[in-house]
Amino acid sequence: MSPAETEVASRQRRQLTDAAIAHATRGEWREAAELNQQIVELGADVDTYNRLGKALSEVGDHAGALAAYASALERDGTNRIAARNVERLRLLPEAGGGAEGAKGGKASAAHFIEEMGKTGNARIINLASTRVLAPLSPGDAVTLAIRGEELNAKVGRSVIGQVEPRIAVRLIKLMRSGNRYDAALAVVHDGELRVIIREIFAHPDNFGVVSFPAASGRPAGDVRPYIKGSAVRYDDEDEAGEESDEEPEEVEELDTTLPELSGEPDMEEELLEEP
Secondary structure, eight states, X not given: OOHHHHHHHHHHHHHHHHHHHHHXXXXXXXXXXXXXXXXXXHHOOHHHHHHHHHHHHHTTOHHHHHHHHHHHHHHOTTOHHHHHHHHHHTTHHHHTHHHHHTOOOBOOGGGGSOOTTTXXXXXXXXXXXXXXXXXXXXXXXXXXXXXXXXXXXXXXXXXXXXXXXXXXXXXXXXXXXXXXXXXXXXXXXXTEEEEEEEEEEOOGGGTTOOSSOEETTEETTOOOOOOTTSOOOOOGGGSOOOOOXXXXXXXXXXXOOOOOOOOOHHHHHHHHSOO
16 A cells, blocks of 8 residues: 555544544434444454444444454453453343343433532442443443332433442432432443433422532532543542641731831821821
C-alpha cells in the first residue's frame, strides 16, 4: 500500500471511529455495531473489538459480542475490559432463558443527573446468581418492588437483589404513602452493583419530606452526573458522618478604642482638622 493509500485508509478509520462513538453515546447500538464492523474489515485493533463487543451485547447478540471480545483478548491478553466481558458472556449459554429474563430496557440519560433531595445511590445486596447478573450493564432500567420489609431491585422479570437497608427503610415508608421512584444501574463491576434512584412523584401527604436528606453538606448517596462511556464508581465514604463536637476557639476581642488625647490644644486641632 502506497503512503497516499495508507493516509486515506487512516483518515477513513478515524471518521468511522468518531461516528461509531457518536452513535454509541446516543444509544444507537445497531448503527454503532455496523460502523465498528466496517472498521474491523479495514484492520481492527483492541479498542475496535471492544466497542464492537459492547454494541453487539446491547442489541442482544451475545454470541457475536463474545467473539468480538475474544478477538480483543487474542491481541492483548492483559486487556481487562475484554477479559471481564469474555468471562461474563461465557455464562450466558448455560443460563438458558433465565439470563435473558434479567435483561431489561435502558434508562433515559436524564435519570443520571443529580437533583438535590430527589436522587440518591444505593448498593444492591443479596445478589442473584452470576448467571442472572451476567447480561446486566450500566444504564439498565431497574424496577423497585416492596416485599415485606425488603426493597427488591428487578431488571426485566428477574430480581437481581435488594436495596441496602439504610436507603430501603426510608423509601419503603415513602412508597407505601404514595411516592414513586425510578432506578437504573450505575455500577456493574466485579460482583458490585449500585443503582441510582430518582423520585418521580411525591404524594401530597409527603409534602416537604425529602426522599434523600442531606448529610454532611451533600445529598445522601452523593449522586454525581453520569459520565459518558462508563459507569461512575462511588466509594463508601458517603455514609453520614457525625458532626464534630469541638467548640470553636474564641477569638480575643481587639481593643479598638482610641487612646485619650493628651489635652494639648494644637494636637486636638490637628486631629479634628479636615484632611
